[in-house]
Amino acid sequence: MANPEFLREGTAVADFLNPDRIVVGADDEAAAQWVAGLYADLAAPSVVTDAASAELVKYAANCFLAMKLSYVNAIAELCERLGADIESVTEGMGYDRRIGRSFLKPGPGWGGSCLPKDTHALVQVAESVGFDFSLLSAAIQENIAQRDRIVAKIAGTVGTLAGARIGVLGLAFKAGTSDLRDSPALSVTAMLAAHGAEVTAYDPAVGGELPGMRVVDDPYQTAKGADALVVLTEWDEFRRLDWNYVAELMHGDSVVDTRNLLDPRSVLAAGLSWLGLGRPRARALAG
Incomplete structure (x- = not known):
């Protein structure tokens, strides 16, 4: 059964x-x-x-969603290189009823308790019956590559990560949960720390000590002295931050929004620059 x-x-x-x-x-x-x-x-x-088909429904559904997320992250990277806007691209895609609008938002990668586990499980099941599921394996590798790209974007805003102060907003794998299992945010922060960055992080549902970073209980503490501020989880409260105050606290002026969550106009009005995924970088006008 x-x-x-x-x-x-x-x-x-x-x-x-x-x-x-x-x-x-x-x-x-x-x-x-x-x-x-x-x-x-x-x-x-x-x-x-039958029982086998029922089990495969679960794996097939979750793995399809993982591939869809990896696909949109790759398209976002292509948008940046071609000068296109991912929001317009996904809007146009979403009107197609064969595709739909869900799981078409780029981000720092997929994680949590289901997608990583189920994608690897289905690859192993396929191997056990002599099938090379290269399409799914490529989606897994693309997910790893996305985290490398995020770190490279952050590094590009500060020049070098060694000694840089990076403020991180969000640690859970998605908003509405405290789940850190296979969180892309943790992968990114670990890579930042490995490159010598000093990481200060805040998440409304996550507290305590975590390796490679200082976890604080106020989002504004992440901005204090930061060379760059990075949004890694799509918590709605980050939209409502006082960006003028954030700008006063920061040492640098770069906001890297890996969820395309923020209103760039609010960030720019505070004299900061904004960098999303698959979208042109926006800088505040001098003076």
Whole structure:
């Protein structure tokens, strides 16, 4: 019997009560139908199949989302090199009903408890039956490369990371959770520290001590004396920061927004520069 769940961290209850589908698999069809009937009140479409197919639905769905995220991160990099704007590109893509709008936002990479685990698991399952799932393997490698690109972007704003003070906003793998498992933010901060940067980080759901950085309990403390400020998790509260105050606290003027979360106009109005993903860098006008 297989009855995979499709619950997202931070919205698990809502996802359970409003599922896109119910998937049940068993070698005994009557047993599978009985389990599917337990969800009748949820009014969601049901897929009743064999156990192997039900399990593969879960892996196939999560791995497709991972590949979609790796794809949009690669397209964002291409936008920067061609002078295109990722927001216009993904808007145009999203109107296509075959593609949709979800999972089309670039970021520092995908992480958490599901996508890394499931992508590696499906690659291993494929290998066990003699299939080289190179498409999925490439998505995993692209995800690693994205973190390297983020570090390079940050380095480009400060000249050299050795001795640079970097303020980090966000450590969890996504907003609405304190989960640090396979968080791209932790990968990026570890790489910054390995290059000699002094990292000060804040996350509204994460506290305590973490290796390679100083974790503070106020977002403005990350800006104090910082050569660059980096947004790594899409917490909504970061949109509402007082950017004039941030500018007063910073030593440098660079804000690297790896989630394209902030309003560049607010950042620029404070005399800072803004660098997103797949978008042209915006600098405040002198004087």
